[in-house]
Amino acid sequence: MTDRQRRIQTLYEISLSIGPKATLTETADDALLEYLQKLNCSVGAVFQHHTTPDGSEYDTIVTIPADPESNATLQAMIDALPDGASDESLADQLPISDHTDDGAHFCLQELPDFGVLALGKHGGEIDDITRSSLRPLNEKLAEACRSKLIERRHRIERNRFEAVFDAIPEPVVNTVVDDGVERVKQVNTPFESVFGHSAAAARGQPIETLITPVDGEETGEQTEPTAVGGDEPATASYETEDGPCEFLVRRVAVGGPEADEYIHLYVDISVEKQHQQELERYERLVENLPIGVYRTTAGPDGEFRLVNQGLVDILEASSAGEFETISVSEIYAEGASREQFSDLLVEQGAVEDVELELRTLNGNTIWATVTGRAVEEDGETVFELALQDITERKERQQQLAVLNRVLRHNVRNAMNVIKGNTRLLSEAVETSEQSFIDAIERRVENLEQLSNKAGTMRSLFDQGREVTAIIEMEQLLEEVRADFESKHPEAELTVAVFNSIAVQADVRLKMAIHELLDNAVDHNDSPEPEVTVTVAPAESKPPDHWADITITDNGPGIHEDEWKAIESGQETPLQHGTGLGLWLVYWTVSLLGGEITISGLDSGTRIVLTLPRATGDQPPSQVD
Amino acid sequence: MEVTYCQSAGEELRETLGSMEKAESVDGICLLATADEALESDAFEASLHELSVPVFGGIFPEIIHDGTNTDDGALVVGLSVEPLVTTVDELSDPATEFRDALDPTLPADGYETAFVFVDGHSTRIEAFIEALFRTYSVELSVIGGGTGTLDDRRRPSLITNDGLVGDAAIIAAVRSPTSVGVTHGWTEIDGPVRVTESEGSTLISLDGSPAFERYKQIVERHTDRTVTPETFFEIAKSYPFGITRMSGEQLVRDPYAVGDDGSLACFGPVPEGEFMSVLTGDTDSLVEAAEAAYNEATSDPLDADGLLFFDCISRVLYLESSFDRELAAVSDDERPVVGALTLGEIANDGTGHLDYYNKTAVVGAIEDV
Numbered sequence: 001m002t003d004r005q006r007r008i009q010t011l012y013e014i015s016l017s018i019g020p021k022a023t024l025t026e027t028a029d030d031a032l033l034e035y036l037q038k039l040n041c042s043v044g045a046v047f048q049h050h051t052t053p054d055g056s057e058y059d060t061i062v063t064i065p066a067d068p069e070s071n072a073t074l075q076a077m078i079d080a081l082p083d084g085a086s087d088e089s090l091a092d093q094l095p096i097s098d099h100t101d102d103g104a105h106f107c108l109q110e111l112p113d114f115g116v117l118a119l120g121k122h123g124g125e126i127d128d129i130t131r132s133s134l135r136p137l138n139e140k141l142a143e144a145c146r147s148k149l150i151e152r153r154h155r156i157e158r159n160r161f162e163a164v165f166d167a168i169p170e171p172v173v174n175t176v177v178d179d180g181v182e183r184v185k186q187v188n189t190p191f192e193s194v195f196g197h198s199a200a201a202a203r204g205q206p207i208e209t210l211i212t213p214v215d216g217e218e219t220g221e222q223t224e225p226t227a228v229g230g231d232e233p234a235t236a237s238y239e240t241e242d243g244p245c246e247f248l249v250r251r252v253a254v255g256g257p258e259a260d261e262y263i264h265l266y267v268d269i270s271v272e273k274q275h276q277q278e279l280e281r282y283e284r285l286v287e288n289l290p291i292g293v294y295r296t297t298a299g300p301d302g303e304f305r306l307v308n309q310g311l312v313d314i315l316e317a318s319s320a321g322e323f324e325t326i327s328v329s330e331i332y333a334e335g336a337s338r339e340q341f342s343d344l345l346v347e348q349g350a351v352e353d354v355e356l357e358l359r360t361l362n363g364n365t366i367w368a369t370v371t372g373r374a375v376e377e378d379g380e381t382v383f384e385l386a387l388q389d390i391t392e393r394k395e396r397q398q399q400l401a402v403l404n405r406v407l408r409h410n411v412r413n414a415m416n417v418i419k420g421n422t423r424l425l426s427e428a429v430e431t432s433e434q435s436f437i438d439a440i441e442r443r444v445e446n447l448e449q450l451s452n453k454a455g456t457m458r459s460l461f462d463q464g465r466e467v468t469a470i471i472e473m474e475q476l477l478e479e480v481r482a483d484f485e486s487k488h489p490e491a492e493l494t495v496a497v498f499n500s501i502a503v504q505a506d507v508r509l510k511m512a513i514h515e516l517l518d519n520a521v522d523h524n525d526s527p528e529p530e531v532t533v534t535v536a537p538a539e540s541k542p543p544d545h546w547a548d549i550t551i552t553d554n555g556p557g558i559h560e561d562e563w564k565a566i567e568s569g570q571e572t573p574l575q576h577g578t579g580l581g582l583w584l585v586y587w588t589v590s591l592l593g594g595e596i597t598i599s600g601l602d603s604g605t606r607i608v609l610t611l612p613r614a615t616g617d618q619p620p621s622q623v624d
Numbered sequence: 625m626e627v628t629y630c631q632s633a634g635e636e637l638r639e640t641l642g643s644m645e646k647a648e649s650v651d652g653i654c655l656l657a658t659a660d661e662a663l664e665s666d667a668f669e670a671s672l673h674e675l676s677v678p679v680f681g682g683i684f685p686e687i688i689h690d691g692t693n694t695d696d697g698a699l700v701v702g703l704s705v706e707p708l709v710t711t712v713d714e715l716s717d718p719a720t721e722f723r724d725a726l727d728p729t730l731p732a733d734g735y736e737t738a739f740v741f742v743d744g745h746s747t748r749i750e751a752f753i754e755a756l757f758r759t760y761s762v763e764l765s766v767i768g769g770g771t772g773t774l775d776d777r778r779r780p781s782l783i784t785n786d787g788l789v790g791d792a793a794i795i796a797a798v799r800s801p802t803s804v805g806v807t808h809g810w811t812e813i814d815g816p817v818r819v820t821e822s823e824g825s826t827l828i829s830l831d832g833s834p835a836f837e838r839y840k841q842i843v844e845r846h847t848d849r850t851v852t853p854e855t856f857f858e859i860a861k862s863y864p865f866g867i868t869r870m871s872g873e874q875l876v877r878d879p880y881a882v883g884d885d886g887s888l889a890c891f892g893p894v895p896e897g898e899f900m901s902v903l904t905g906d907t908d909s910l911v912e913a914a915e916a917a918y919n920e921a922t923s924d925p926l927d928a929d930g931l932l933f934f935d936c937i938s939r940v941l942y943l944e945s946s947f948d949r950e951l952a953a954v955s956d957d958e959r960p961v962v963g964a965l966t967l968g969e970i971a972n973d974g975t976g977h978l979d980y981y982n983k984t985a986v987v988g989a990i991e992d993v
Contacts, residue, residue, distance in 0.1 A: 001901060012897075012899070016898075036757075040872035040977050042972075064761050065763050066760075069732065122762060126871070
């Protein structure tokens, strides 16, 4: 065999071993071993070259022997690697061949676009022709190494991707389009738990078969998330292991729009969606409230930031936009009041039912109560306020005050004059005419009682609905009995208290019971008026929380129009009572948080006052 | 280097081992033995366990001492240096990572020579030799060969302090320098032929034809004899294959059997894609090769204490009575010559590649042992 034949065979045999292996190191190692074996060399190495601003750097991919420190030839090769200090490229500086001090020969050859191949031999050298013939093999080895480098980079990217894939707390699916069908390639753990499909079971399945829209339909605003090109975020409802859930779905093409691989990301927005719906409902509610809800800035003038339709109506504006053109102080009847109110709210942080005199945008004066709080928002103080128009109530109060004055002062003064004159008249007229005088005196007395009740009525409402005391019913009724017996000796009062019952009430309850007992006797035409008062757990409400105070008499009964007016809480021209007594009782029970029920008996009337029982938190009330 | 030949592998050998370990100048023992049931006895194993110095070696078809070869007895070689013995198990297991078992710092720690013996019937000897080369290159002078016998019986043939082991390799590193000569004397007469299909050491096809058919065509061009499956073994020992090395002797691959499918079984791996030549030799060329190996080993200016000679058993089969000439070619009046006839030889000459040879003579001149 000629040398040429031998060389060709050798190069061919080396070439068989060159190709990408499992790793870059294995690729270089297998090839280097074959180079050394076929060329009868004893030392070798593969280096990866890097160009740096300071010259060249080399990574050692593989050496034979494994420990380069102990091999002088290998050290000589490493020392001979071009340092890149000159302007020449690596290709221009290679090949290099030289001898070591102990007589070994080595050569360094370029692995194009990768690095350097080093071969060393003791007792001879690789001839020039063979060295130059290695170039195509070196190119093949360089290409194999480069492909492993690319693979390694891809593997690193892939590992990074898979780490991120598994770390995402939301369901993620990796799909590929295969023959027009988008099939699952990989799912992460959250996907398994949310949609109930294991990674093994999901793999290879069309994605549509794994993710089911709620009721088989998708919401109007969503897009088909698996459709080609549908990579815009969309919302959709899907069945999950925990029932239907709302998702924000994003489908992203891996590798560009023409790719056949996709990532689907499902972000569960059920809670956010629910919050949003609740917020919308709340906003609709606020918008439709008959009270004004608005936000303003603080300060003497103030700016409107938000107004609801209720405020627009109350302040007679044409639209919410109109408030953008005025300051808050402009709706105050007195501009200074705005500053006072602002200072108060800033100082206290919150206010409740502050009465303000305001002026509508049409110039009309109104009264309102304002409740609100001051909050810090983006570095400024903002008022969140609710305004209630109390103009009518205010006017009613004024009317009531005038009426009360008329009843308590003007009418009573007039009655005093009438009584005085009637007394003089009684002395002057004949006995036969005395009955007329008596009728006048009784009517005057009734009018005086009416006037007194008007005063009582005012005091009732002055106390309002706040009840912070309790009354032991047994004690109260003992006091009532004593009063009753001195006031109505002709009548009989029976009291029955079920165990020891206390109710949430105050002195107004005693007044109401007195009123009912007086009525029961005063209007009783029986020769022996009898009245019974019982106290027991409520029959019509939860007995642990409510008590019934029942007053029964043997009188003629209350006219139907009267008790129907009382029970319904309103009088009409055709349905009205004869006085204030029952109304006083009704208002008292209402103010105490209770109810009144009136029913006729075969002989007499039964009135039930149902009141909340005491919880034990309130202090006992002094009923005198 | 103290050498004692024991005719018997029984009590005589055990006593020799015992007395050898007690010698003040002995820090390690190399035991080269021929097959003997006594070596498989509990008594022998116990004697190995009891040795206070490292022992390594193997059981070979024949051993060499005093200028003769014999298939009887054992050679106990006392070394004045302590060998560092490493055993690599599971040599045929593809999962075994040989490089993990090898300490790459041996050269840095001053070790210069490694005696390497492998179970000659293991299937991954070539991979192990590659791992040795990858790890040490020529930093260690390697000399040794394949152990075992020519019969079909597979039994442990490597000797360690733990007893006999099989399907393994032994590396015994010493801090003594060795000069090695490796030659075979076979020359190319035909080829090349390309290995178009192979499995390990079995040639299935050559140049696209059944391996036996192609081999027969080539060999019959150089002999008057007709190559048949029946005559194959007798003829093939004169016509081995050679694997090309640039600037080096071809690696001999020895075909020894014809398969029913026309394949050829060889000693040593025959990688697919390789080109091979057909070699032949004669008594003179082989003896001259042995002499060349001897000269190469002893040409180095070492003050060698002894010569190690590992020669392929197939050369004995080929040379027959002329093998005496080969033994004479490596004899030395000044130093003992010990060795074995092996199933494949392992060596590097300190210059080129480390290989697993066939039909090759390996001579090592070792100093300070």
